[in-house]
Amino acid sequence: MKTNGMRLTVSVLALVASGSMALADSMDDLVAAAKKEGSLTTIALPHDWCGYGDVIAGFKAKYGLEVNELNPDAGSGDEIEAIKANKGNTGPQAPDVIDVGLSFGPSAxxxxxxxxxxxSTWDTIPDAAKDADGYWYGDYYGVLAFEVNTDIVKNVPKDWPDLLADDLANSVALAGDPRSANQAIQAVYAAGLSAAxxxxxxxxxxxxxxxAELNKKGNFVPVTGKAASLAQGATPVVLRWDYNALADRxxxxxxxxxxxxxxxxxxxxxxxxxxxxxxAPHPNAAKLWMEYLYSDxxxxxxxxxxxxxxxxxDLAKNGKIPADLLAKLPPAEAYEKAVFPTLEEQGAAKEVISKQWDTVVGADVAK
Structure with missing residues (x-):
């Protein structure tokens, strides 16, 4: 998923002093140790997800390590099972690193x-998105967004209450079933966070x-919104992660x-x-991979x-984001209000939304 403009050596040495890095006592030593190991084994990293193809290529080019890519289409649960199944295995089927949904970090x-x-960039990662002891840490995220077909929708909604407008009859869809799909559950949660x-x-x-109000008014379309249904006009407004919406665009x-x-x-x-x-059979390569992912x-x-x-x-505040990348995104200030729900908040909301959707909203979302 990614060099850091700061001098890493000082930071890494500080980590050594705190016991966070056991196998290397400077960035140069970490690179040398990783190169001695020779390779890194990843799992569940499809090249078209979040630009992973270019990220992996960048890491290989920068450090000259081989990257052994296991099962690109695996899910988070599969990654955890791969660690369990290869506890005593130092061969090519044992993953060094994983990339999983938030809830899988604490359980693992x-x-x-x-x-x-x-x-070394630890302090710039929001506290709510990392384990205080360093066992797992958020790396990227999406925010719930409105994906709007502006051929059909002329008054583009800017906030959740706008979705109740009369001119959005039969227009608004979730990108999944809120009784089971995380993206849809989070969209309902986001609307509720706004209302609350x-x-x-x-x-x-x-x-x-x-x-329930959206459905009663006739604005909610009980089908899973996708790029095709958006383009066809069946669901001209789809509530989904911004990176999916931007890719559709x-x-x-x-x-x-x-x-x-x-x-x-x-x-x-x-x-x-x-x-x-x-x-991890290649612990130093794994640490170097993390340094790369969290560098600028x-x-x-x-x-x-x-x-x-x-x-x-942090990157935006320090002027590190190229103008051409920013131009492809919604305004930076729109993201400054992003809320990172805790695991407890996510779990509580999921329990309420998934189990009470039928009784409160009463809309059977079709695939």
Whole structure:
């Protein structure tokens, strides 16, 4: 998923002093140790996801290491199982690193499957998106956005209440079933967070109330919104992760024109996290991979793939984001309000939304 303009050696030495890096005592030593290992084994990294193809190529070119890529289409659960299945294996089927959904980080830590490591840019990663002990850390995220077909929708909604407008009858769709799909659950949560004025404890309940009103008014379309249904006009407004919406905008090439809007309130971020296997056959290569991903270069690699780097606010504040990349995104200030729900908040909202959708909203979302 990504060089850092800062001098890494001092930071890395500081990590050594804190015990975070056991196998290398400077950045130069880390690079040397990784090269001695010779390779890195990854898993579940499709090249078209968040620009991973270019990120992997950049890492290989920078450090001269081979990257052994296992099962690019695996899911987070498969990655965890791969660590478990290869605890005593130092061969090519044992992953060194994983990239998983947020909830998988704490559970993998609890099972003893991860080892701690704090990258040199650690302090610029939001606290809510990382384990305090360094066992897992968010790397990129999307925020829930409105993907709008502007051939059909002339008054483009700017915030959640705007979706209730009379001219959006039979227009608004979720990108999944909120009884089971995380993206859809998070969209309902985001609408509820807006209605509850930021009170996470009420977001699930308020989100259901909002969608009940949206459905009663006739604006909600109970099908899974996709690029095709957006283009055809069946779902001219789709609520989905911004990086999916932005990729659709490119794919559709103006036919129809697509506007991607980050809502004014209820800006909810969905995080994917990185971690190093406790049984990594190439632990130094794994740490070097993490240094690369969290460097400026690595973080901008995500941005090129429309995934929001976890260090976005820090990069923007320091003028590190190229103008051409920013031009392809909604305004930077739109992301400054992004909320990173805690695991507890996510779990509570999921429980309410998935189990009460039928009784409160009563719309059966079709695939």
């Amino acid at each position: 830590k609890a099972e003893g499957l991860l080892q701690p490591y704090k990258v 004025k930021g009170d996470a404890s009420k977001a699930g309940e308020e989100g259901l109330k909002f969608f 490119d794919t559709l090439k103006g036919n129809p024109p697509v506007e991607v809007v980050i809502p004014a309130t209820g800006v909810v971020a969905g995080v994917y996290v990185q971690a190093i296997s406790a049984y 270069e690595g973080q901008l690699g995500w941005l090129k793939g429309y995934c929001h780097p976890i260090r976005f606010n």
